Amino acid sequence: MRRRYVILVALAALVTVVSLALAQQSTGMATNFTNLRVLRAEGDEDAALIALTTAGDFASIPADAIEMDRSSARQMRGGALGTMACAGAAADKTFTVVYYGWRYENGPCQRLMSVAYTTGTQAVVKYPQTAAAATDKFWADTAVVTCYRGSGVLVNDGDGGNGATEIGLDLQGCYWVAARVSGADGTTGVEAGDVTVYYFLW
Numbered sequence: 001m002r003r004r005y006v007i008l009v010a011l012a013a014l015v016t017v018v019s020l021a022l023a024q025q026s027t028g029m030a031t032n033f034t035n036l037r038v039l040r041a042e043g044d045e046d047a048a049l050i051a052l053t054t055a056g057d058f059a060s061i062p063a064d065a066i067e068m069d070r071s072s073a074r075q076m077r078g079g080a081l082g083t084m085a086c087a088g089a090a091a092d093k094t095f096t097v098v099y100y101g102w103r104y105e106n107g108p109c110q111r112l113m114s115v116a117y118t119t120g121t122q123a124v125v126k127y128p129q130t131a132a133a134a135t136d137k138f139w140a141d142t143a144v145v146t147c148y149r150g151s152g153v154l155v156n157d158g159d160g161g162n163g164a165t166e167i168g169l170d171l172q173g174c175y176w177v178a179a180r181v182s183g184a185d186g187t188t189g190v191e192a193g194d195v196t197v198y199y200f201l202w
């Protein structure tokens with residue numbers, strides 16, 4: 001009788017754990033631990049934004065678009081895009097990033113959001129993707145977001161407090177993402193240069 005009681009208690013505990021895990025998953029409370037990956041490699045402003053009037057079809061996905069791959073253990077629960085950005089060569093430099101998305105294998109290019117960034121005083125020190133020294137590179141600490149998705153965005157530490165701004169956006173089914181940088185020629189006024197855009201899934 002005692003053994004049966006112990007088994008029943010163990011089963012009840014297991015059911016509770018599974019129920020909590022499912023509840024977290026359905027409410028978005030569960031979060032993966034993910035590293036930063038490069039969405040847009042370091043460089044000054046792009047020559048142009050994506051021309052939606054002539055290159056907004058699925059066949060025109062640029063070669064640098066990144067798959068939001070959730071197949072690995074570390075990324076498998078990703079349903080939202082997380083992004084951070086850094087630039088040079090000092091604090092209070094500005095740049096704008098436009099994020100674009102595509103479905104898995106068809107459909108049009110869609111603007112996800114446009115973000116006007118300003119760098120703060122928190123130095124990158126070492127690049128996340130290589131651990132190589134990053135000279136005169138600073139994390140964006142201010143983000144003014146124009147969101148083109150109905151679900152809106154989540155902005156962490158984006159009010160100019162000299163931290164590292166992080167933005168979360170529901171991908172709403174988009175599988176491919178690309179970023180384009182403007183207003184960052186590195187020489188005009190307060191325009192930044194050498195912008196790197198990072199992403200993670202959560």
